Amino acid sequence: MADIKIVLDESEIPTHWYNVVADLPTTPAPYLGPDGKPVSPEAMTRIFPPALVEQEMTTERWIPIPEAVRDIYRLWRPSPMYRARRLEAVLGTPARIYYKYEGVSPGGSHKPNTAVAQAWYNKQAGIRKLSTETGAGQWGSSLAMAGAMLGIDVRVFMVRVSYEQKPFRRSMMETWGAKVFASPSTETESGRKVRAADPDCPGSLGIAISEAVEEAAANADTNYALGSVLNHVLLHQTVIGLEAKKQFEKVGDYPDVIIAPCGGGSNFGGITFPFLADKAAGRDLRLVAVEPASCPTLTKGHYAYDFGDTAGYTPMMQMYTLGHDFVPPGIHAGGLRYHGESPLVSLLYHEKIIEAIALPQLATFEAGVMFARAEGIIPAPEASHGVRAAIDEALRCKESGETKTIFVNLCGHGHFDMASYDRYFAGQLDDFAYPQEMIDAALDRLPRVDAA
Numbered sequence: 001m002a003d004i005k006i007v008l009d010e011s012e013i014p015t016h017w018y019n020v021v022a023d024l025p026t027t028p029a030p031y032l033g034p035d036g037k038p039v040s041p042e043a044m045t046r047i048f049p050p051a052l053v054e055q056e057m058t059t060e061r062w063i064p065i066p067e068a069v070r071d072i073y074r075l076w077r078p079s080p081m082y083r084a085r086r087l088e089a090v091l092g093t094p095a096r097i098y099y100k101y102e103g104v105s106p107g108g109s110h111k112p113n114t115a116v117a118q119a120w121y122n123k124q125a126g127i128r129k130l131s132t133e134t135g136a137g138q139w140g141s142s143l144a145m146a147g148a149m150l151g152i153d154v155r156v157f158m159v160r161v162s163y164e165q166k167p168f169r170r171s172m173m174e175t176w177g178a179k180v181f182a183s184p185s186t187e188t189e190s191g192r193k194v195r196a197a198d199p200d201c202p203g204s205l206g207i208a209i210s211e212a213v214e215e216a217a218a219n220a221d222t223n224y225a226l227g228s229v230l231n232h233v234l235l236h237q238t239v240i241g242l243e244a245k246k247q248f249e250k251v252g253d254y255p256d257v258i259i260a261p262c263g264g265g266s267n268f269g270g271i272t273f274p275f276l277a278d279k280a281a282g283r284d285l286r287l288v289a290v291e292p293a294s295c296p297t298l299t300k301g302h303y304a305y306d307f308g309d310t311a312g313y314t315p316m317m318q319m320y321t322l323g324h325d326f327v328p329p330g331i332h333a334g335g336l337r338y339h340g341e342s343p344l345v346s347l348l349y350h351e352k353i354i355e356a357i358a359l360p361q362l363a364t365f366e367a368g369v370m371f372a373r374a375e376g377i378i379p380a381p382e383a384s385h386g387v388r389a390a391i392d393e394a395l396r397c398k399e400s401g402e403t404k405t406i407f408v409n410l411c412g413h414g415h416f417d418m419a420s421y422d423r424y425f426a427g428q429l430d431d432f433a434y435p436q437e438m439i440d441a442a443l444d445r446l447p448r449v450d451a452a
């Protein structure tokens with residue numbers, strides 16, 4: 001009988017992370033400071049530990065994973081890969097569908113893969129507190145868990161609307177010992193400023209990042225941690241793709257197409273980057289990033305230098321962007337509502353090495369429900385974007401009779417997103433395509449960077 005779950009031993013957890021920068025066709029553009037000059041590593045160590053700054057900039061191909069980090073990974077890694085036989089049967093497709101399930105982590109998504117690594121390097125550097133932001137709550141809870149395991153105090157600025165709408169994500173963070181503040185808060189200058197101007201401000205990811213960065217920059221014992229976008233975050237997530245390669249070897253198969261949802265790019269980079277070398281060596285392999293039509297960063301954004309936050313505290317990065325003052329529509333895949341995109345994923349898209357598609361919200365919920373009824377697992381709304389794209393690919397195979405191998409990252413479960421499913425069932429969700437005029441208008445507000 002053919003297997004459903006393809007599992008590895010704990011001894012097969014990767015010993016190294018894979019750094020895609022070593023194999024890129026062009027050198028990534030440097031991050032720029034307010035003066036328009038490349039940001040120095042020393043400037044970055046104000047809020048990041050030296051080891052992570054080095055990982056951010058290195059061109060080494062393989063970076064050893066510290067034994068202490070691998071030891072914590074053993075609590076949920078290697079994550080299982082599944083052959084979605086029941087979904088295939090429901091669809092009546094000749095395609096083979098596989099998914100890697102990152103919902104087995106204690107936080108319920110892929111984010112603990114980097115949270116644990118970041119907390120460990122900070123601990124090594126003598127840091128006692130980490131400040132961060134969270135939107136939907138997945139990142140804040142992952143870092144809270146890592147902090148609890150490694151003895152670091154975690155302070156989370158949680159976008160006020162989410163703080164009020166998602167009380168159980170906050171409960172999780174507090175259970176793991178983190179302090180959670182509704183952002184804008186009274187803890188920081190930037191938070192107090194926003195509150196003075198607008199006491200009812202619902203907050204935004206951009207404001208919360210500004211608060212967390214401000215706190216880290218002002219306190220010597222505090223650093224800042226980011227859950228996506230940056231090179232070192234994507235580096236840590238490559239454990240997903242590295243394990244998957246071994247799992248495909250075990251069943252004697254190999255993907256024709258790899259699909260992953262894309263917010264800041266970390267789960268997409270994590271699952272696809274380890275396969276890129278094979279593609280460069282001539283293998284016919286498509287890599288597809290899936291984003292919401294309401295936040296179409298790759299498919300409709302500008303490839304330009306922009307800030308990572310609303311206030312402009314972060315360095316400028318060359319990336320696809322909808323503009324740092326982008327106000328996200330209230331869609332339910334909270335983890336995909338970011339104006340920018342990983343510079344590495346952006347570069348690969350610009351070079352046409354990877355593909356991207358944007359999907360409307362209702363079709364993704366329909367796919368999530370179909371997946372749950374066939375495979376049992378209820379996907380996070382973000383993960384449902386990948387599931388929708390995989391189902392569409394499988395249905396095209398049904399038309400053409402092709403027996404392709406489709407591989408999708410099921411990056412998290414939806415157990416804390418059931419209110420969104422409720423609203424879908426009640427017919428209260430709609431489709432919203434971010435208007436082209438607003439994307440065009442954002443171009444004028446991008447920071448001016450004179451080409452060197």
Ligand SMILES: *Cc1c(COP(=O)(O)O)cnc(C)c1O
Nearest residue numbers: 228263264265266267335382412
């Ligand atoms: C945070 C999150 C995302 C989006 O972030 P990426 O960096 O693009 O991976 C997607 N899915 C889940 C479940 C998340 O928690």
